[in-house]
Amino acid sequence: xxxxxxxxxxxxxxxxxxxxxxxxxxxxxxxxxxxxxxxxxxxxxxxxxxxxxxxxxxxxxxxxxxxxxxxxxxxxxxxxxxxxxxxxxxxxxxxxxxxxxxxxxxxxxxxxxxxxxxxxxxxxxxxxxxxxxxxxxxxxxxxxxxxxxxxxxxxxxxxxxxxxxxxxxxxxxxxxxxxxxxxxxxxxxxxxxxxxxxxxxxxxxxxxxxxxxxxxxxxxxxxxxxxxxxxxxxxxxxxxxxxxxxxxxxxxxxxxxxxxxxxxxxxxxxxxxxxxxxxxxxxxxxxxxxxxxxxxxxxxxxxxx
Amino acid sequence: xxxxxxxxxxxxxxxxxxxxxxxxxxxxxxxxxxxxxxxxxxxxxxxxxxxxxxxxxxxxxxxxxxxxxxxxxxxxxxxxxxxxxxxxxxxxxxxxxxxxxxxxxxxxxxxxxxxxxxxxxxxxxxxxxxxxxxxxxxxxxxxxxxxxxxxxxxxxxxxxxxxxxxxxxxxxxxxxxxxxxxxxxxxxxxxxxxxxxxxxxxxxxxxxxxxxxxxxxxxxxxxxxxxxxxxxxxxxxxxxxxxxxxxxxxxxxxxxxxxxxxxxxxxxxxxxxxxxxxxxxxxxxxxxxxxxxxxxxxxxxxxxx
Numbered sequence: 087x088x089x090x091x092x093x094x095x096x097x098x099x100x101x102x103x104x105x106x107x108x109x110x111x112x113x114x115x116x117x118x119x120x121x122x123x124x125x126x127x128x129x130x131x132x133x134x135x136x137x138x139x140x141x142x143x144x145x146x147x148x149x150x151x152x153x154x155x156x157x158x159x160x161x162x163x164x165x166x167x168x169x170x171x172x173x174x175x176x177x178x179x180x181x182x183x184x185x186x187x188x189x190x191x192x193x194x195x196x197x198x199x200x201x202x203x204x205x206x207x208x209x210x211x212x213x214x215x216x217x218x219x220x221x222x223x224x225x226x227x228x229x230x231x232x233x234x235x236x237x238x239x240x241x242x243x244x245x246x247x248x249x250x251x252x253x254x255x256x257x258x259x260x261x262x263x264x265x266x267x268x269x270x271x272x273x274x275x276x277x278x279x280x281x282x283x284x285x286x287x288x289x290x291x292x293x294x295x296x297x298x299x300x301x302x303x304x305x306x307x308x309x310x311x312x313x314x315x316x317x318x319x320x321x322x323x324x325x326x327x328x329x330x331x332x333x334x335x336x337x338x339x340x341x342x343x344x345x346x347x348x349x350x351x352x353x354x355x356x357x358x359x360x361x362x363x364x365x366x367x368x369x370x371x372x373x374x375x376x377x378x379x380x381x382x383x384x385x386x387x388x389x390x391x
Numbered sequence: 392x393x394x395x396x397x398x399x400x401x402x403x404x405x406x407x408x409x410x411x412x413x414x415x416x417x418x419x420x421x422x423x424x425x426x427x428x429x430x431x432x433x434x435x436x437x438x439x440x441x442x443x444x445x446x447x448x449x450x451x452x453x454x455x456x457x458x459x460x461x462x463x464x465x466x467x468x469x470x471x472x473x474x475x476x477x478x479x480x481x482x483x484x485x486x487x488x489x490x491x492x493x494x495x496x497x498x499x500x501x502x503x504x505x506x507x508x509x510x511x512x513x514x515x516x517x518x519x520x521x522x523x524x525x526x527x528x529x530x531x532x533x534x535x536x537x538x539x540x541x542x543x544x545x546x547x548x549x550x551x552x553x554x555x556x557x558x559x560x561x562x563x564x565x566x567x568x569x570x571x572x573x574x575x576x577x578x579x580x581x582x583x584x585x586x587x588x589x590x591x592x593x594x595x596x597x598x599x600x601x602x603x604x605x606x607x608x609x610x611x612x613x614x615x616x617x618x619x620x621x622x623x624x625x626x627x628x629x630x631x632x633x634x635x636x637x638x639x640x641x642x643x644x645x646x647x648x649x650x651x652x653x654x655x656x657x658x659x660x661x662x663x664x665x666x667x668x669x670x671x672x673x674x675x676x677x678x679x680x681x682x683x684x685x686x687x688x689x690x691x692x693x694x695x696x
Contacts, residue, residue, distance in 0.1 A: 100443065103443065104443045104677060107441060107443060108441065111440070111441055111573075111575060112573045112574060112575065113573070113574040113575050113578075135416070136412060136413065136416055136684075137444065138405065138408065138409045138412060138457070138458045138461060138680045139442065139444055139445065139449075139454055139457045139458060139461075140444065140457070140461070141457055141460040141461035141464055144444075149444055152443070152444045152445070152446055153443040153444060155446040156441075156443060156444075156445070156446035159446055160575075222417070222688075226416065244695075247695075248417065251417075251418045270696065271695075274695070346653055347652075347653060348651055348652060348653050348669075348670065348671045349671050364653070365653070366652075366653045366654050368684060368685050368688040368689075370684050370688070372409060372677075372680050372681050372683075372684045373681040373682075373684045373685050373688075374681070375443050375677050375680075375681060376677050376678040376679070376680060376681015376682060376684075376685075377678075377681060378677075379441075379673060379675050379677045379678045379681075380673050380678050380681075383673040383675075383678075384673075386573075
């Protein structure tokens with residue numbers, strides 16, 4: 087067993103980095119565990135226009151680099167490793183990783199969520215170059231452009247309606263012949279003249295040069311191939327919260343997100359959640375960062391009690 | 392009756408400005424009503440070190456100026472006026488001001504909080520004549536003077552450290568025998584030779600002639616009276632949420648803050664709250680801004696339903 091930290095934070099996206107800034111600035115010894123790259127999903131954003139304080143916009147990676155610099159400035163320690171599980175023993179939270187066990191008085195879970203990928207050729211290559219997973223973030227970049235939305239659930243249709251405020255045309259490409267979105271949301275999509283549906287169809291490849299140019303498609307019933315020329319595509323086929331190891335540890339909602347109150351407290355005293363991983367998160371940098379600060383504040387109070 | 396806005400936001404601090412950025416960027420017509428100066432209480436902060444993205448720190452007024460620039464960039468309209476009351480009529484929220492009624496489909500209340508007064512004889516009389524509620528504003532007037540700070544929280548100690556750059560001596564007068572301020576802030580105060588603490592003590596009266604001259608004090612345990620000769624006093628004993636006009640409109644907690652859930656929804660559909668004015672707010676710029684984004688997001692969903 088290693089030393090007892092005041093706080094362990096799982097995940098080094100905007101929520102975890104802000105939590106680390108706040109706990110370490112409050113002189114709480116803090117370990118920040120990240121399995122991948124510092125910064126989280128927002129690193130993929132070429133330009134973030136809606137993080138308050140940067141009216142000219144800032145790239146995702148620049149923003150998280152600044153956040154990281156600020157967190158370590160006050161002494162947040164870091165570990166690059168994957169969390170295997172978490173358990174509570176007496177009043178101590180133990181975080182198991184491949185490099186051993188780490189323990190803390192309070193735990194802030196900020197492990198985010200992963201976008202469900204299409205897993206087709208070109209998708210990764212054109213991410214940030216026309217392939218996006220967040221319409222709220224990127225729709226304004228597609229004014230008077232042709233855009234496709236992949237998916238048929240509420241998130242997909244909300245994104246389509248949002249994108250239609252900017253784009254000249256929106257193709258909704260869905261693998262089934264009907265939407266899963268709620269009726270009222272569907273009605274709005276059907277009433278929007280810019281939106282056109284391509285049913286029973288999946289994307290087989292993303293093509294382009296420097297920037298995306300077209301999607302290759304296949305009919306799921308006949309296998310017939312086609313393509314559609316577009317300037318951008320929003321993939322909205324779901325998110326996966328990184329909570330598989332937490333099922334028996336904290337209460338999750340039916341989508342797998344961690345249930346919290348307005349203090350970012352989970353149902354387990356001393357365990358907090360922040361950012362995209364928590365239920366009802368709006369999945370924005372500013373709200374994730376705000377959550378991180380709130381979780382850190384109430385973790386501090388929990389420890390001092 | 393003026394035009395029907397999608398969203399009216401009350402208060403142009405970090406919460407309101409971020410809400411405005413989000414609603415207007417989502418093409419919701421937005422009116423932002425502020426009775427005072429754009430930016431809110433944080434304007435008084437000479438340096439903000441804990442807003443993620445600015446590792447070198449930024450002044451409060453610089454930060455809110457950037458936030459304001461960003462909100463109006465997307466079309467947020469502004470009105471400089473005080474809100475008298477709010478009412479709901481059918482599905483419309485009506486905001487009454489001295490310049491008339493303004494109506495919207497959704498309302499985001501982000502009116503923040505105001506500084507608590509001591510409510511002792513002489514306080515009002517000598518306000519602006521030695522009694523101040525803003526060290527950032529007034530500290531330079533007290534070069535080589537003797538000054539007192541009332542309070543023991545972060546705000547009080549920050550003010551004391553700031554005033555110590557100018558004054559010859561700073562007495563921190565606190566009704567308890569320990570500070571509520573965070574450890575790192577406390578350490579700085581204890582290390583500052585100009586600062587001296589008067590514990591377990593309250594101010595009973597402010598005395599002077601044209602200008603303040605002394606504070607009458609009482610020990611909270613023994614009742615023993617004393618006095619301290621000073622040239623100025625900064626009162627930093629807390630905040631009062633600006634919710635007096637909302638008592639019968641939304642549910643408030645026992646401190647007068649607006650009760651919300653993790654979506655920033657109040658108990659009234661279509662009315663949201665964000666920032667310092669909401670219950671359990673940690674009163675930080677980052678969390679207020681995060682709240683503002685969350686309120687804007689769920690206001691958007693509310694309107695579309």
